[in-house]
Amino acid sequence: MADPLTLAAIAAPRRPLPWLALASAALLALVLGWGLAPWLFTATDPLRGVPLQALQPPSAAHWFGTDHLGRDILARTIHGSATSLQATGLAVLVALLGGAPIGLLAGFFGGRLDAVLMRAVDVLMAIPSLLLSMAIVTVLGFGTVEIAVAVGLSAVAAFARLARGEALRWRHAVFVEAGLAAGVGIPATILRHVLPHAAGPVLALAALEFGSAVLAVSSLSFLGFGAPPPQPEWGLLIAEGRNYLAVAWWYTTLPGLVVLLVVLAANQLARHAQDRGQDRGGPR
Amino acid sequence: MPRQTRLPPPGYVARRLGQSALVLWAAFTLAFAILYILPSDPVSIMLNQAEQSLADAAQVAALRAEYNLDQPLVVQYGIALWRALHLDLGRSIQTGQPVAALLAQAIPATATLAAAALALALVGGIGLALAGSLAQAGWLRAALLAAPALGVSLPTFWIGLLLLQALSFHFFLFPAMGNEGWQSLVLPALTLAVPTSAAIAQVLGRSLAAAWGQPFAEAIRAKGVSRPRLLLTHVLPNAAVPLLTMAGIITGNLLAGSVVTETVFSREGVGRLAQGAVAVKDIPVVQGVVLLAAASFVLVNLLVDLLYPLLDPRILQQRQAG
Numbered sequence: 001m002a003d004p005l006t007l008a009a010i011a012a013p014r015r016p017l018p019w020l021a022l023a024s025a026a027l028l029a030l031v032l033g034w035g036l037a038p039w040l041f042t043a044t045d046p047l048r049g050v051p052l053q054a055l056q057p058p059s060a061a062h063w064f065g066t067d068h069l070g071r072d073i074l075a076r077t078i079h080g081s082a083t084s085l086q087a088t089g090l091a092v093l094v095a096l097l098g099g100a101p102i103g104l105l106a107g108f109f110g111g112r113l114d115a116v117l118m119r120a121v122d123v124l125m126a127i128p129s130l131l132l133s134m135a136i137v138t139v140l141g142f143g144t145v146e147i148a149v150a151v152g153l154s155a156v157a158a159f160a161r162l163a164r165g166e167a168l169r170w171r172h173a174v175f176v177e178a179g180l181a182a183g184v185g186i187p188a189t190i191l192r193h194v195l196p197h198a199a200g201p202v203l204a205l206a207a208l209e210f211g212s213a214v215l216a217v218s219s220l221s222f223l224g225f226g227a228p229p230p231q232p233e234w235g236l237l238i239a240e241g242r243n244y245l246a247v248a249w250w251y252t253t254l255p256g257l258v259v260l261l262v263v264l265a266a267n268q269l270a271r272h273a274q275d276r277g278q279d280r281g282g283p284r
Numbered sequence: 285m286p287r288q289t290r291l292p293p294p295g296y297v298a299r300r301l302g303q304s305a306l307v308l309w310a311a312f313t314l315a316f317a318i319l320y321i322l323p324s325d326p327v328s329i330m331l332n333q334a335e336q337s338l339a340d341a342a343q344v345a346a347l348r349a350e351y352n353l354d355q356p357l358v359v360q361y362g363i364a365l366w367r368a369l370h371l372d373l374g375r376s377i378q379t380g381q382p383v384a385a386l387l388a389q390a391i392p393a394t395a396t397l398a399a400a401a402l403a404l405a406l407v408g409g410i411g412l413a414l415a416g417s418l419a420q421a422g423w424l425r426a427a428l429l430a431a432p433a434l435g436v437s438l439p440t441f442w443i444g445l446l447l448l449q450a451l452s453f454h455f456f457l458f459p460a461m462g463n464e465g466w467q468s469l470v471l472p473a474l475t476l477a478v479p480t481s482a483a484i485a486q487v488l489g490r491s492l493a494a495a496w497g498q499p500f501a502e503a504i505r506a507k508g509v510s511r512p513r514l515l516l517t518h519v520l521p522n523a524a525v526p527l528l529t530m531a532g533i534i535t536g537n538l539l540a541g542s543v544v545t546e547t548v549f550s551r552e553g554v555g556r557l558a559q560g561a562v563a564v565k566d567i568p569v570v571q572g573v574v575l576l577a578a579a580s581f582v583l584v585n586l587l588v589d590l591l592y593p594l595l596d597p598r599i600l601q602q603r604q605a606g
Contacts, residue, residue, distance in 0.1 A: 123310040126532075126581045128540035131574055134562045135318050138570050215439055219544055222441045223559055238442060242548075245445060246453035253449070256442035263437040271433075 021272040024265035031262055034081040044075035046232045055248045065250035067240065077255045080232035084217060087148035087226075087233075091213040094152025096206050099159025104198065106160070107167025108190055118164065124157035133216060137225050144227045147220040151213050162205050166198035173197075200273075207270035211263040218259055234259050292593045304586045311578035312368055315571045316361055320353075350375075351568075373575065374568035376561075383572040386557060391576075394553035397545070398538040400469055401476035405534075408477060409484025414520070416485070417492045418512060429489060435482025440541055444475040444548035461550035472549045476541045480534060487530055491523040498522070525596050532585035539577050 034041055049069030056066040064073035106117040124132070129151075136150035167190075170176055176193050180186075184193075214234075220226055221235030229236065234255055241251030348354045351374070352363050367374070373383035409432075416428035451471060452460040459468045495501060496519060504514055542555030550556075554573060561569035 119306075119310070123307055123314055123578075126307055126311055126536075126578045127314075127574055128536035128577055128581075130540035130543060131558065131577050134543070134558060135315065135570050135574050138562050138565050138567060139318060211437060215437075218439055219441060222439075223544065223547060224563060235441075238439075238445065242445060245449045249449055252442070252445045256439060256445070259439050259442065260437055263439075264434065267433060267437055 018272055020268055024268040024272075027261060027265040028269065031081050031258075032085065034078045035085040036082075038075075038079045038082065042072070042075045042078050044072040046071060046076040046079040047230060055244065055251075057248075058250050058254070064254040065248065067251055068244055068248075073237070073251065073254060076232040076237055077234070077258055080234050080237055080255075081258075083144055083227060083231065084214065084234040087144045087151075087217045088210060088213045090145065090148040091152040091155070091217060092206050092209050094149055095155035095159050095209055095213075096202070098153065098156040099161075100163040100198075100202055102156070103160040103163025103165075104167045104190060104194065107164035108171055108186075108194060110168075110171075114164070117160070121157045121160050124154075125161075127154075129154040130216065130219065133220060134223075134225070137220065142225045142228075144221070144233065147217055147226050151216040151220065154216075155209055155213070158209070159202065159205060163198055163202050166201055167194055170194045170197045204270055204273040207266060207273055211266035211270065214259060214263050214266065292590060296593075297590060300586055300589050304582045307582050308575075308579060309365075311582075312365065312575060313361075315574045315578075316364060319567050319571050320357075320360065320364075368575070373572040376569050377566045378561075378564050378569075383568050386569060387554065387572050387576055390552065390554045390557045393551065394539070394542050394546070394555060397469065397472055397476065397542060397551070397553060398535075400473035401480060401538060401541075402534070404473055404477035405480035405484055408481035410488060412481065412485040413488035413492055414515065416489055417496070417519075418515060432482040432485040432489065435478055436486065438478060438482075440475060440479055440544045441548050443478050444471070444545055447471045447475060448548070468549075468551070472545045472551055475548070476538060476545045479541065480537060483530070483534070483537070484527065488523060488527055491526045492519060495519045495523040525592075528588050528592065528595070531588045532581045535584045536577060536581045539580060 038046075049071045050066075051070050053062075053066050053070040054068055056062055056070075058065045062072050062074065064077060067073055067076070102117055102121075106114040127135075132154040133147070133150035136153055137147055140146040140150060171194065176189060179189055179193055217226070218233075218235030218238070221233050222239045224239065227233045227236055229240070237255045238252045238259075241248065241255070244251050345354075352360050355363070364374070371384050373387070375382055376386060379386075412428060412431055416425060416431075419425040419428055448460055448471065451457045458471050459465075461468070492515075500522075501514065501519055504518055505511070539554065542553055543558050544555070545551070546553045546555035547559050554576065557569060558573040560566075561573065
């Protein structure tokens, strides 16, 4: 029995090698490596400062230069990626696990449940996500985990809306109706027949959300609501460099460039995933 | 094709007004729920943060009574809602000033900043999309179409810091901070305009591409109208409508962006107010800013929805049919 997905893949015209997507994946893999095993990429202690070498411009010894305490900025960026990536991952997870079930239920059952849930989503959409996450941080307190949860909660609405659309699309597909008529239970229908189809676009949104979450997490920690100072974290790193803008351009510029590249790469991959998802088409 | 502009019917206007009021009420309820119900005790959060951890029981009780926290939740909510309806948003914990007055004081600076940024973003975003749509050379087209994706990936605070570094500290062109004069507005407005213009260019670029493919475009092109002229007189007006749907989101983003921008450039305004309030957990002020954001989003969307039928009569017909 041929899987319709592979048939569609064969029928689709050959695409040129997606080098942009490959480069993005490579970059993300590198940064993920930084986060998992920073000691493989730098032997320098991110917390140890050498006062004599304070505010040195980039050189062979210090690729990203040094900060006001003589700490190596590249080492701090590499060690900071663990905190930043964990916070980002947690944020996406919170948004996904919070939003997708709401959307699936609303789309599958429709009616009053759908109306109530989607009005709630509309209200969430009315508040800019940065302000919403700031309000949540006010209550949760400051810290990396706290801002991650806040960023995730403020993105729940987007996931709920998308998952609802997907559930609506597949709810009345012939195979779902047939399954229901044949006596498959509702939970099994949602988990086994609707969820797998809805998963693609929802995961593509998660990839897109990864980029926005990197931005949101670093913005919140730049504003001073994240990890406390000695800890290296991307947003905080850039905030610390704020006081040395006039004398040390590398201090904020280079860590910021890393953030930009990670966001760009994540967005690029997400778009690639979405494009491929669209080729598969709708219910058959 | 006779082109007649019709006012939206009163029923439609009334329904949209009702919906807007409902969303505002729900936003108020949401903010109340987040800030007053989720934590076990707002007073202890506020006191801890205000460095009054030595506060005695009488002080705590006084604060509790002032914010009606000694009342049942439903009563608290009722009182807060009743006051909010009269534009009384409570008092700041930190300064004791009424939140509504603090907001009113901060709004002009942020509105100026947002208006300047919006003007720059419209020029930049529309220009970028039009240029991308007209460009013939492959590499130029690719670069113009990729620029918005780059723009939305830039951290706002980083753009601000780069601009400061280059134009304030290196070339001394603009002041680095403050609210004085138009010079102090340039860099913050530019910072805030970058992500906004990228978002505008993305949406407009997509709808321009869709409009080019429509039969009317080919028909007019076949009559011998040049591409730039066709773009400006026929394709752009058709493609601009989706841009209006974004107006509410753009307003929200400008307000949210002002938090970061005003912090980077040490400007007074709503964003700075919000940043400071979160830093010391001044819950009434945070709630006030959230409500302001929701209100401006709702208001802009309402205006757009009422203007829509004037700009594009097809929309009202669809809505009435649907």
